[in-house]
Structures are given as C-alpha cells and as structure tokens.
Amino acid sequence: MFSTLFKISGNSRRSPKWFTVSLAMLMLVALGSGLSGCDSEPPKLMKAVKQFKTDKELEEHMSHIRKDHMELLRHKRDKTMYLGIRTKTNSLKACINCHVPEQHNGKILRHTDPEHFCATCHNYVSADPDCFQCHVDHPVKQDVAKHSETDSFTHKPEVATFNTVESQASEKSVALADVSTKSAESEVVTGETSSE
Amino acid sequence: MNNIDSYRRRFLSGIGVVAGATAAVSIAPGVFLRDVQAKPADQPISSKVRWGMLIDINKLEDGGDACIAACKKEHGWGEEEHSNDEQKAQWIRKVKVTEKLTGHSFSLPVMCQHCETPPCVDVCPTGASMKRADGIVQVNKHICIGCRYCMMACPYKARSFVHETLIDQLPDTPRGKGTVESCNMCVNRVDEGKNPACVDAAPHALLFGDLNDPESPISQALKKYGGSQIRADLGLNTGVRYWGI
Structure with a gap:
C-alpha cells in the first residue's frame, strides 16, 4: 500500500519526511477511532430457565x-x-x-x-x-x-402367548426385489414362492 | 391399561419379580425369562448385546399399521409437505405380498433389518452409515453427505432421503434436509431400557430383545420355532426376523 501511494506521489526516495510521518499518524488516528467504535461488551443473552446458586x-x-x-x-x-x-x-x-x-x-x-x-x-x-x-x-x-407403561424390556410374559402361535414360521423367504413403488402399501408379487 | 398390560402386571406380581432385579424364571418347559437391566446412561453400549426383533405376521392383524403409526409418532416422519409420495420418508412400510399361483396374500411391515453385515455400511463413503456395537444400524447425520449410495445398496429399500427443509423435529430424532435416514430401532428408547415404539404398539405380535443372550425371550422363541429372514439368500444375518412369511 505504501509503495503504491508513493508511486502515485512520484519517486519514493525523494518524498519528504513530513509526508511519511503525517501519513503514519493519520493511519493511527483512523485505527484508534475504528476500534473505539467497536462494542467490546458481548450482546445481552436471554436468561436461562435454571439458575446457578452461586x-x-x-x-x-x-x-x-x-x-x-x-x-x-x-x-x-x-x-x-x-x-x-x-x-x-x-x-x-x-x-x-x-x-x-x-x-x-x-x-x-x-x-x-x-x-x-x-x-x-x-x-x-x-x-x-x-x-x-x-x-x-x-x-x-x-x-x-x-412411555408410561413401558418399563425396562417388559416383554417377558408375552413369550407365553408368543409360543402358542398356531402356525409356525416357514423356511421360505420372500423376494422383495420387485418393489417398484415406495408408496405406503407396496404390492409385491412373489415369483414361485412355492417352488423355493 | 390393556389386557396384555394387566396380564403382565399379574404375572410379574405372581412370580414376585421386583422391578430392576435380575432373575431367571421358567414359565414353560424350555422357556426361560430373564430381566434385562437397562444400561446406565453414562455407560457405553456393549458388543455383548445384539438387539433383534421378531415379528409374527399371523398375529399382526392390521399388517403393521399400528406399528407404522407408532413409528411416525415417535420419530415424526411422513409429514413432509413439499415432497411427493416417492420422496416422502418411510422408516417402515407395509408390503403386501401375493403368491401368483395361489393368490394367497399377506402384508408385513418392512424396515431396516439391522443386518450383521450391512451393505449400506459397506458402501458409505464417509462412514455415516454405521453399525453400533450392539448391532443397531443407523445413519450418523452429522457426517452424512446425502449421496444416497446406501439407499441403492440396501436390498430392503429401508432408507429414505429428506428432500426438504424441516422444522419442529422431535428432540430425540433429529432429521434434516440432505441426509439419509432409516429405522434406528428407536435407539434413543433402547438406550434408556425401553422397547422400540413399534414393539410397544403391537406387543402381542412383536418381540424385542438380545439375540446374543441365549436365555432372552427372543432367543428362546427363535431357538424353538426358528424365524425367517427376508432375502435370507443374501446372507446378511438380519436382526429382524419374521414368523409367517
């Protein structure tokens, strides 16, 4: 910046001393006034619900x-x-x-x-x-x-009813590869499920 | 209090199980019950546990509608105003399966199957798609870049992408535009020692528990009667098993 200024003003070596000094002082004043314009206090924050005791x-x-x-x-x-x-x-x-x-x-x-x-x-x-x-x-x-009725993993008693299921799980797996739509209810047609 | 809860109360008072106590009880020949203690909030999860779920399609009269409603309520998905049906988030969906030959059809809820070797984790370029030590597969949205590679890799179509700016999410389920999401087995509830919301919505048909514990109700039930995986041929060893498919 200095060099540019001096180039504009002509040859830097021949510029008078008073010019350099006054320029430096001018910049100091500008910096000082700029800083004093800043508010060093952080903004006021909303009060928290919980307050500390001390x-x-x-x-x-x-x-x-x-x-x-x-x-x-x-x-x-x-x-x-x-x-x-x-x-x-x-x-x-x-x-x-x-x-x-x-x-x-x-x-x-x-x-x-x-x-x-x-x-x-x-x-x-x-x-x-x-x-x-x-x-x-x-x-x-x-x-x-x-959540009120949900205690810790309270699933134990259900096993009794769970085990009396009429139909047992079969071994066949369902092919879901053809799920084309992502709607709430997707229709899937299994190919030859019976032959698997 | 519904019938099941009253049954549960009577049962628990009958056998004198004090809440929080660890006890092994036999309720039927070969079927043992054991209290699983909730993890203390400041303790990390353990790989000794693998959470799993068993869904009995025959007992799920509504094909999983109640579970889907409970999931929506718990996690707040499905209300995206500016997304079309294909874009809307779906953590669980009801899939109707029809056999061509016989015409026999049934519905089942399909969500993240919490694979032991999840393809979504394999493909994720940032590590956002992750499996926790206890087997729960979820998306770390903090580092998800929304590339949707996991959505393509998932054989169950379990993942959704959030297409729009959301406000008023639920505190326990942060969701946001540009990230992928899916069933996380109600990880927030499981960490607090509760069941997933869908299990509580249909406790007669869904069973949640530790697959690694041979004495847990779910392991006992699976040992006795087995349980099908969807696309078992992929060898992903899913944590969600079905009866009646």
Missing part, C-alpha cells in the same frame, strides 16, 4: 461453555452416536431445554430469531452453525403418556 458456579459455567461449547458438543455427539451415552452433560437437548423458553411473547422462538439464545451471539460474531437444520431449536415436551 455467582462462582455461573462464572465457571459461562467461561467454560462460552469458549469450548463447540468442542464439547461435538465430543458429546460422537459419544451419543457411537456409544449410546445419553447423559445430560453437554447434550444439545439439555442446553436447549434450559436456555430457550418454550414460548417467547406468545410464539415459538426459532433459531432464526435474534432473541434466540444461540442466535444472539452467533449473529454477533457472524457464525452460522448448522445444528438446527436437523435438531429442534426449542424445547419440545414429548408425549410422556406413551
């Missing part, structure tokens, strides 16, 4: 998560996918359930809204995470009624 806990949580949340989430996601570990620690679902209200001003808060906990900072730093292309961005209360 400020120390809150401070620790904030400094840790603010810096490392992406690594923690990525590590946890692999633990869940491959190892089936579904603890609440560092789980995106648990984060959302605590940091995003079920409703905000009478409507569901989406990750595209600037008030959304995740969006507030990500918009500020111009980050665009794609978590919410698949994950839901607000707490959802899943129907608990359907």
Whole structure:
C-alpha cells in the first residue's frame, strides 16, 4: 500500500519526511477511532430457565461453555452416536431445554430469531452453525403418556402367548426385489414362492 | 391399561419379580425369562448385546399399521409437505405380498433389518452409515453427505432421503434436509431400557430383545420355532426376523 501511494506521489526516495510521518499518524488516528467504535461488551443473552446458586458456579459455567461449547458438543455427539451415552452433560437437548423458553411473547422462538439464545451471539460474531437444520431449536415436551407403561424390556410374559402361535414360521423367504413403488402399501408379487 | 398390560402386571406380581432385579424364571418347559437391566446412561453400549426383533405376521392383524403409526409418532416422519409420495420418508412400510399361483396374500411391515453385515455400511463413503456395537444400524447425520449410495445398496429399500427443509423435529430424532435416514430401532428408547415404539404398539405380535443372550425371550422363541429372514439368500444375518412369511 505504501509503495503504491508513493508511486502515485512520484519517486519514493525523494518524498519528504513530513509526508511519511503525517501519513503514519493519520493511519493511527483512523485505527484508534475504528476500534473505539467497536462494542467490546458481548450482546445481552436471554436468561436461562435454571439458575446457578452461586455467582462462582455461573462464572465457571459461562467461561467454560462460552469458549469450548463447540468442542464439547461435538465430543458429546460422537459419544451419543457411537456409544449410546445419553447423559445430560453437554447434550444439545439439555442446553436447549434450559436456555430457550418454550414460548417467547406468545410464539415459538426459532433459531432464526435474534432473541434466540444461540442466535444472539452467533449473529454477533457472524457464525452460522448448522445444528438446527436437523435438531429442534426449542424445547419440545414429548408425549410422556406413551412411555408410561413401558418399563425396562417388559416383554417377558408375552413369550407365553408368543409360543402358542398356531402356525409356525416357514423356511421360505420372500423376494422383495420387485418393489417398484415406495408408496405406503407396496404390492409385491412373489415369483414361485412355492417352488423355493 | 390393556389386557396384555394387566396380564403382565399379574404375572410379574405372581412370580414376585421386583422391578430392576435380575432373575431367571421358567414359565414353560424350555422357556426361560430373564430381566434385562437397562444400561446406565453414562455407560457405553456393549458388543455383548445384539438387539433383534421378531415379528409374527399371523398375529399382526392390521399388517403393521399400528406399528407404522407408532413409528411416525415417535420419530415424526411422513409429514413432509413439499415432497411427493416417492420422496416422502418411510422408516417402515407395509408390503403386501401375493403368491401368483395361489393368490394367497399377506402384508408385513418392512424396515431396516439391522443386518450383521450391512451393505449400506459397506458402501458409505464417509462412514455415516454405521453399525453400533450392539448391532443397531443407523445413519450418523452429522457426517452424512446425502449421496444416497446406501439407499441403492440396501436390498430392503429401508432408507429414505429428506428432500426438504424441516422444522419442529422431535428432540430425540433429529432429521434434516440432505441426509439419509432409516429405522434406528428407536435407539434413543433402547438406550434408556425401553422397547422400540413399534414393539410397544403391537406387543402381542412383536418381540424385542438380545439375540446374543441365549436365555432372552427372543432367543428362546427363535431357538424353538426358528424365524425367517427376508432375502435370507443374501446372507446378511438380519436382526429382524419374521414368523409367517
């Protein structure tokens, strides 16, 4: 940049000293005023549902998560996918359930809204995470009624009824190669099932 | 509480099984029951277990409609507004089979068969199509690039591709545009020690359990009466077995 400027102004070796000094000062002033225009305070975040008991806990949580949340989430996601570990620690679902209200001003808060906990900072730093292309961005209360009768693998007694099945399983296998449509009910015509 | 649940309660109270206790009980000659304890949430899954399912077509009066409805409710698929019928996600579908000669027909629910050697895992270029240590085959959507190679490799047509932007997914089933998905045997429920949703929807006809445990109800039932695989000729050793096909 300097060389270009000097080339425009003529021969760089013969340019006066006062020109170089004033140019440097001008740039310093511009830089200073530019920085002072930046707000060093991060944006105000929405309050979480759960509050920490002490400020120390809150401070620790904030400094840790603010810096490392992406690594923690990525590590946890692999633990869940491959190892089936579904603890609440560092789980995106648990984060959302605590940091995003079920409703905000009478409507569901989406990750595209600037008030959304995740969006507030990500918009500020111009980050665009794609978590919410698949994950839901607000707490959802899943129907608990359907789980209520489901204890741990409570299938034991069914075996008694299961074993009294009238027709036993046959050995023939069904050819599904001709499934041409993917509609709700597909028609499959087996070739010579009887001859197999 | 339906009949089966009341039966289950009476049965359990009758034999004095305390919930959570591990006990081996004989209910009929040669048929033993054993409580499978739920895995603690912070413990990894183990390859000692192989989850499997047994579907009795003869007892499934509706051909699996209740199972399909339960699956939709659990995972929230099938409501894609902008997709046509061929594009819509289908984690389970009802397949009607007709024998040409006799005209005999029946319906069966077909979903991911959770093969021991899954072709979808073989072909996946990113490793997104994966088999867990406990035999459950699923898609790691975090690294799925949506190439749909697994859809072509699957002999059961079990996989679907999400063609449109989705919102309001269910918390336990993240789904999104550009990724492939299929039955994951309700991996979120299994990890919590529950049965898959379809099994709970038709407990009289579906049995879920550990195929590696010779004393589990499913292993006992399969040992006694056998169980057919769809396309057994492919030698994939499926985790889903059928009676009555």
